[in-house]
Amino acid sequence: MTRLAPGQRRPGRLRRTLLAVLVAAAVVVPVSAAASARVPAPAPVEFTGSATPAERYAANRAGLAEAARMAEEAGRTGRADRLRAMAAGGSAQFLAFDGRGDGRAVEVLGDLATADRVAVLVPGSDTTLDTYQRFRAGAVALQERLRAEHPGSAVVAWLGYDTPGTVSPAVLTTGRADDAAAGLGDFMDLLQRFGPAGARHSLLCHSYGSVVCARTETGPAVDDLALFGSPGTGAARADELPTSARVWAGRGSGDWIAEVPHVRFAGLGFGTDPVDPSFGARPFAAGTAGHSDYLKPGTESLESLARIVLGGGSEEGRG
Known part of the structure; x- marks a missing residue:
């Protein structure tokens, strides 16, 4: 048997140790998912490809109001209050809204018809x-x-x-x-039809959202892709991502995500740290x-x- 130097661990043992940490985190009761009871709401509006942003905004404002009413009647006053806050007094601009369960929403801040710089924020867990x-x-x-x-x-939020x-098997x-990537890719294609020709589009992807963005085929629809607070992407290098965009990565010195093991084993974990020079992303300062x-002011x-x-x-x- 090969003798190891003092303090040196066998690679297999290290992998098993890291995997044990991941599994231990994964099997903790998924509080967020378990505590979120199903909430009644109307089915989301289905739009044709020709529907304008203004038509979508109007229909989704009506959907928000109806979802708030149904939540109130079901005794979910907290959800009803939050939906009313989202409606912003009737001026909110939602391209998509689904009030069922945990819900989905796509909100626009600004005027897509004239914007030549558009950022799409993709959230995490x-x-x-x-x-x-x-x-x-x-x-x-x-x-x-x-x-x-x-x-x-x-x-766009x-x-x-x-x-x-955050504490669930799914987050690992x-x-x-994978389920989200196709929808995000389709949305980025749709977004191009709403604005002026030549507009720049950026994907800003936080935490688990960076895993979503890294699996999204963007084609020419995205100019820049920024990963921040990322646990990894599932790819070993930035040039493996299905995008022609400039890929950026940043992490603040106070971010606990730095302590997450950057391994990928048995379907768990996300591999290379995006801020590691070996990943090949352009670094940006995150203070x-x-x-x-x-995103704090x-x-x-x-x-x-x-x-x-x-x-x-x-x-x-990068030194």
């Missing part, structure tokens, strides 16, 4: 209609930062998939991301951001992401 305002706050902060420099900007719970696999802080991470959306992005050194 535990983002539902019940936590939507937290997700939306980041979209609002980004929109305000973009418009301060470039009025022809819009931000894309809660277009069933996010996994690509299953939810001291914690896992939920990347005044942060270095928000500034970097805004620069990427506007077509720049100051690449850091």
Whole structure:
């Protein structure tokens, strides 16, 4: 038998140790998913390909109002209040809305008809209609930062998939991301029809949302793809992703995701760390951001992401 140096572990034992950590996390009761009871709501509106943003906004505002009424009647007053907040007094712009269960929503901040810089935010785990305002706050902060420099900007908050719970088996696999990727790809194609020719589109992907974006075939529909707070993508290198976009990666010094093992074994985990130089992404400065802080006003991470959306992005050194 080959003798190991003192302190050296066998590769198989290390893999088993890391896998045990992953499995232990996965089998903890998935609090977020289990605690989310089904909520009654109308079926989402089905639109034809020719439906304009204005037509979609009007129909989904009506759907929001009906979902709030049904939630109230079912005794889900908390959900009803959150839906009314989303309606924003009748001025909200939702391209899609589904109030059933944890829910889905795609909201536009800005005017797609004139925007030549469009950012699409893709959220991570535990983002539902019940936590939507937290997700939306980041979209609002980004929109305000973009418009301060470039009025022809819009931000889309894309809660277009069933996010996994932070503590659940699903958050350790690509299953939810695989299901979401086709829908996100179709949405990016649709988005191009709503705006001016030559508009720049960016995907900004947080946490588990980076797994979704990394599995989305974007073609020429996306110019930049930014991964932040990412646990990995399931790919070993950026050039393996199904996109021709510039791929960026950043992580704040206060983000706990850095402690997640970057392994992929037996279908669990996501492999190479996107901020590792070996992944090949363009690094961007994220300052001291914690896992939920990347889009907070005044942060270095928000500034970097805004620069990427506007077509720049100051690449850091990799040494």
